[in-house]
Amino acid sequence: IPLIFGFDVIHGYSTISPIPLAESASWDMDAIKLSSKIAAMEAAASGINWTFAPMVDISRDARWGRVMEGAGEDPYLGSKIAEARVKGLQGDNLSDPLTIAACAKHFAGYGFAEGGREYNTTVISGDILHNIVLPPFKACVDAGVATFMNGFNQMNGIPVTGHVKLQRKILKGQWEYEGMIVSDWGSIGEMTVHGYAANEKEAGLKAILAGSDMDMESYVYEKYLKTLVEEGKVDVELIDDAARRILNLKHELGLFEDPYKYCDVEREARVIGSNEIILSTRNMARKSVVLLKNKNRGLPIKANKSVAVIGPLVSDKNSPLGSWRIAGKDNTAISVEEGLSKYKAVNWTFLQGVQLTTEPTHFVLETKINENNRTGILEAVAKAKEVDQVIMVLGEHGYQSGEARSRTKLNFPGLQQELLEAVHAVNPNIVLIVMSGRPLDLSWADEHIPTIVQAWQLGTESGNALAEIIMGEYNPSGKLPMSFPRSVGQMPLYYNCKSTGRPTQEENPDVVFWSHYIDEENSALYPFGHGESYTTFTYNNLKVSNTSSGFIVTIQLTNTGNMAGEEITQLYIRDISASITRPVKELKGFEKNMLKPDESKIITFILTDKELGFFDNEGNYHVEDGMFDIMVGGSSEKVLKVIAERVTMDMTP
Structure with missing residues (x-):
C-alpha cells in the first residue's frame, strides 16, 4: 500500500503567493484558482500528494490570527473562493501529476473562537451554523474536494473532532460526502483535555463513531481501535469505511499504479x-x-x-x-x-x-x-x-x-x-x-x-x-473581504449583521436608548467591499424585474475618470421580513469589469431561490415571498437601492 505525503501548502509552496486573506481581496476567482494551481504544480513536483488547504473558516474577528488564512467574513464570497481554491489545487483529475489533493478545513466553527483567542471554545446557533459557517464547506463538497479536516475547537460543548452531527449526519449524511476526514494535529487525543473523554481510548471511540477517518499525530487509533473492535464497541464496518475512504484517495491520486510518480527531480528543478x-x-x-x-x-x-x-x-x-x-x-x-x-x-x-x-x-x-x-x-x-x-x-x-x-x-x-x-x-x-x-x-x-x-x-x-x-503602472482594484474597525472594542465586526429592535436613530443622535457605543461609532472604519482606484466609477439606472421566483437586476457602470481600471460591482439583498430575522445586507453576487475612460457597461445579475432563501435553525431551507431591498454598488456601504416584491408565479399554461 503506497504512502501519501501531506504538507501545508497554504499560499504557495516554494514561490510564495499572497496570504489567502490578501488573495480574497482580489475578488478574482480565475486568479485565485490559478494561484492554487501554481502552488499545486510546485508541491507536486517536489513529491507532495496532499495539502491541508484551503482553510474556509468564516471569521468576523480580526483578533484571531488565522484570519490571514481564510477568505474573510462573508459566506457568499467565501464559498466562491473555496470552490476556486479546490479546483485550482485538484484540477480536473487527481491522477494528473501536476495536481494535489485538497483538504477543506476546519470543520466546523473554528473561526468563531470566543474573544478571537486561538483554540478557544465556540458557541454557534443553528442560524449562524447553517447560513454563515457551513456554506463554504458545502461549496468544497460540490467542487469535489478530496478530503476534510475537523478542528481543535469545541462547538456548543462538543469537540468537533467527536461531533456526530457535523461529520456523520451533515457531511457524510445529508451532503453524501464520499471523501476522507482527517483529524487536526493531535485533536483526537486533545478531547481528553477538553473534558469530553476520560482517556485516550474513549477519545478514539468517540472520534471514530463521529466520523473521523484518519488520526493525525495523536496515535490514538493505532493504540486502541483494534481493542475497541474486539470489545464490540466499534463495528468493524466503520473501520472498513474509514480505510476505504483513505485507500480510494490513494487510488484517485494514481499512487497504486506508481507510488513514486510525484518524485521527479528534473521536473522539480524545471517548475520551482x-x-x-x-x-x-x-x-x-x-x-x-x-x-x-x-x-x-x-x-x-x-x-x-x-x-x-x-x-x-x-x-x-x-x-x-x-x-x-x-x-x-x-x-x-x-x-x-x-x-x-x-x-x-x-x-x-x-x-x-x-x-x-x-x-x-x-x-x-x-x-x-x-x-x-x-x-x-x-x-x-x-x-x-x-x-x-x-x-x-x-x-x-x-x-x-x-x-x-x-x-x-x-x-x-x-x-x-x-x-x-x-x-x-x-x-x-x-x-x-x-x-x-x-x-x-x-x-x-x-x-x-x-x-x-x-x-x-x-x-x-x-x-x-x-x-x-x-508608480502608477498598475491601477489597484482590490476590495476588502473583512471590515476594518474603528476600535478593537467593536470586535467581532461584520457588515451582514442583524437589525436590533432599536437601530440607529440618525434623526435623533443625542437620544440614548438605541443600540450603540457611547464612545465610538457602530460602523466600520473601512467597510466590507471597500476599495478605491486611481480612476472613478459611477453607478446609474438600477432596475429590477420579476421572474417566476426571483429577480433580474441591471445597473449601468461607467468609468468617469481618466485611467482604465477594474471595478468590482457588488449585489446585496435584504429580506425585509421573514420567518426568522435576516441580516441588514447579504452579498449575493459580484462581477469584476475592466473599463476604459468614459466606457460604460450594463451589468446583469439574476437572483433565484438559491440566493433569496435561507436556512432555519434546524438546517431546513426556506424561500419566502415578500419584500426585498436590492442594493448594488462599489462596496457594502456605497450602494443604490430599490425595493422589490418576490411573488411566486404560477407558470402553468
Whole structure:
C-alpha cells in the first residue's frame, strides 16, 4: 500500500503567493484558482500528494490570527473562493501529476473562537451554523474536494473532532460526502483535555463513531481501535469505511499504479520558481492590494520627486512572506526597497526608522517586538523634513498573524505609531503602506494620512507588485473581504449583521436608548467591499424585474475618470421580513469589469431561490415571498437601492 505525503501548502509552496486573506481581496476567482494551481504544480513536483488547504473558516474577528488564512467574513464570497481554491489545487483529475489533493478545513466553527483567542471554545446557533459557517464547506463538497479536516475547537460543548452531527449526519449524511476526514494535529487525543473523554481510548471511540477517518499525530487509533473492535464497541464496518475512504484517495491520486510518480527531480528543478510562476505570482499580488484612500492623489508617485521611504518593513525580505509558508525559504521576498529602487526617475531615500523585532523570529516561537529602542526616529524625522513626499511602510511582522497569533490590540506593534506621528509632524504628505495579516485599527491614520494602501503580506513578489502600484503602472482594484474597525472594542465586526429592535436613530443622535457605543461609532472604519482606484466609477439606472421566483437586476457602470481600471460591482439583498430575522445586507453576487475612460457597461445579475432563501435553525431551507431591498454598488456601504416584491408565479399554461 503506497504512502501519501501531506504538507501545508497554504499560499504557495516554494514561490510564495499572497496570504489567502490578501488573495480574497482580489475578488478574482480565475486568479485565485490559478494561484492554487501554481502552488499545486510546485508541491507536486517536489513529491507532495496532499495539502491541508484551503482553510474556509468564516471569521468576523480580526483578533484571531488565522484570519490571514481564510477568505474573510462573508459566506457568499467565501464559498466562491473555496470552490476556486479546490479546483485550482485538484484540477480536473487527481491522477494528473501536476495536481494535489485538497483538504477543506476546519470543520466546523473554528473561526468563531470566543474573544478571537486561538483554540478557544465556540458557541454557534443553528442560524449562524447553517447560513454563515457551513456554506463554504458545502461549496468544497460540490467542487469535489478530496478530503476534510475537523478542528481543535469545541462547538456548543462538543469537540468537533467527536461531533456526530457535523461529520456523520451533515457531511457524510445529508451532503453524501464520499471523501476522507482527517483529524487536526493531535485533536483526537486533545478531547481528553477538553473534558469530553476520560482517556485516550474513549477519545478514539468517540472520534471514530463521529466520523473521523484518519488520526493525525495523536496515535490514538493505532493504540486502541483494534481493542475497541474486539470489545464490540466499534463495528468493524466503520473501520472498513474509514480505510476505504483513505485507500480510494490513494487510488484517485494514481499512487497504486506508481507510488513514486510525484518524485521527479528534473521536473522539480524545471517548475520551482519558473518565470511563468513568478509572473503569475506577481499578478496575484497586484490584484490583492486595496487602496483604502487617496486624498489629494498622493499616488501614483510623480517623477522627479524626492521621496523618503521609511519604516521597519521597507527593506524586510521575510515579513512579506507571511505565516504558513513552510517550504518557502526565509528572506526571499522582493522588498519594497528593491522594488522601488528600479525606478530611477525618483530620488529615493530608504530608512528603517525603528526596529520591529528584538530577536530573530521563528514559526513556533513568540515574536519579540521592540518596545524601547527608538534609535532611528530622529534620523527619519530629519530626512522627512527635506523631501517632497514620504512613504511609510508599517504593519505586522509575518509571524504576528497565523495560528496561535491572537491579539488583543489591533494597532501597529511596537514603536511604529510613534514613528508615524513623529514623521507626520514635520511632513504630512505621507503615503502609508500597511503590511499585515489581518485588519488593523487605522483610525489615527485615516484622520491624518491622505493616502493609505492595504498591502497585506504579498509573498515572494511583494516589492515588485507594490512598486508597480506606487508608480502608477498598475491601477489597484482590490476590495476588502473583512471590515476594518474603528476600535478593537467593536470586535467581532461584520457588515451582514442583524437589525436590533432599536437601530440607529440618525434623526435623533443625542437620544440614548438605541443600540450603540457611547464612545465610538457602530460602523466600520473601512467597510466590507471597500476599495478605491486611481480612476472613478459611477453607478446609474438600477432596475429590477420579476421572474417566476426571483429577480433580474441591471445597473449601468461607467468609468468617469481618466485611467482604465477594474471595478468590482457588488449585489446585496435584504429580506425585509421573514420567518426568522435576516441580516441588514447579504452579498449575493459580484462581477469584476475592466473599463476604459468614459466606457460604460450594463451589468446583469439574476437572483433565484438559491440566493433569496435561507436556512432555519434546524438546517431546513426556506424561500419566502415578500419584500426585498436590492442594493448594488462599489462596496457594502456605497450602494443604490430599490425595493422589490418576490411573488411566486404560477407558470402553468
